[in-house]
Amino acid sequence: MARAHLYIAAVCAVVLALAAPSLAGDPDMLQDICVADLMSPIKINGFPCKANVTADDFFSDRLKNPGNTNNPNGAMVTAANVENFPGVNTLGVSMARIDYAPGGQNPPHTHPRATEIIFVLEGTLEVGFITTANKLFTKTITKGDVFVFPARLVHFQQNRGYGPASVIAAFNSQLQGTQAIAMTLFGATPPVPSDILAKAFRIDTREVDQIKAKF
Numbered sequence: 001m002a003r004a005h006l007y008i009a010a011v012c013a014v015v016l017a018l019a020a021p022s023l024a025g026d027p028d029m030l031q032d033i034c035v036a037d038l039m040s041p042i043k044i045n046g047f048p049c050k051a052n053v054t055a056d057d058f059f060s061d062r063l064k065n066p067g068n069t070n071n072p073n074g075a076m077v078t079a080a081n082v083e084n085f086p087g088v089n090t091l092g093v094s095m096a097r098i099d100y101a102p103g104g105q106n107p108p109h110t111h112p113r114a115t116e117i118i119f120v121l122e123g124t125l126e127v128g129f130i131t132t133a134n135k136l137f138t139k140t141i142t143k144g145d146v147f148v149f150p151a152r153l154v155h156f157q158q159n160r161g162y163g164p165a166s167v168i169a170a171f172n173s174q175l176q177g178t179q180a181i182a183m184t185l186f187g188a189t190p191p192v193p194s195d196i197l198a199k200a201f202r203i204d205t206r207e208v209d210q211i212k213a214k215f
Contacts, residue, residue: 025114025172029090036082036089046174047082047089058087063097066166074104074159082174089174096169100125100159107180108156114176115151116169120144123165129155154181187215 026046035057037050050057060080067076081094088094094114098106100123118127120143128138129149140160141147149155151172159165185192191212194205201208 026090026092026174028092031090033087034090036086038083038086047086049089050086060085060087063095063168066164067097067099069099069101069104069164073107074101075099075106075157077106077178081171081176092172092174094171094174094176096171098157098167098169100157100165102159102162102164104159104165106157107182108154109178109180110152110154111149111171111173111176111178112152114171114173115148116155116171116176117146117148118157118167118169119146121166121168123159123163124161125157125165125167126160127155127157129153183215186212 031049033053034049035053036047038047040048040050042048062078062080062084067078069076076099078097078099079094080088080096082089085094098118100106120141122143124140124142126138126140127147127149128136130136131153139147157167185197186208194208194212197208198205
């Protein structure tokens with residue numbers, strides 16, 4: 001009986017392992033290639049395939065140069081996803097480069113469709129994510145280090161060094177989606193009612209309106 005239970009458990013483990021790729025990211029592709037036709041008027045879950053494909057569709061140089069960090073966050077995300085790199089359509093992958101000025105921050109945000117893994121090109125960063133049990137996992141990482149942020153969890157990166165920092169990020173989705181928490185709540189269109197945010201954050205509506213004015 002014990003051996004039968006062990007066998008059943010092993011079978012279940014194999015089934016779950018085989019199912020994991022389809023559950024973790026984008027659906028599997030049904031053909032060799034499907035370069036996104038970004039100009040097509042057809043609206044589907046993803047992008048339709050274009051007819052005339054060249055090698056350039058599978059190439060991008062978007063991550064070659066640092067992004068402009070002269071903004072309130074002191075950081076810039078340069079994406080290489082299906083919206084500007086059509087060759088990744090249906091492949092379930094994308095990348096980004098994130099550059100940070102000294103003290104710059106990629107503020108708390110989530111990716112609803114992907115896990116993110118980063119590789120540090122230069123600098124010193126404090127990175128972290130928060131689980132649904134409100135437990136913070138944080139670490140200081142430097143050049144050559146790798147850190148992973150589980151899918152859909154709130155996470156952040158902050159430059160803790162005296163010079164610029166940069167990372168390369170990879171995602172298991174052609175279009176990971178990004179929701180920055182502060183911008184989502186205080187910069188939504190139409191706006192989230194101030195009394196709702198005031199109650200949620202335990203502040204008064206005047207303070208909410210002052211924060212909204214910054215977004």
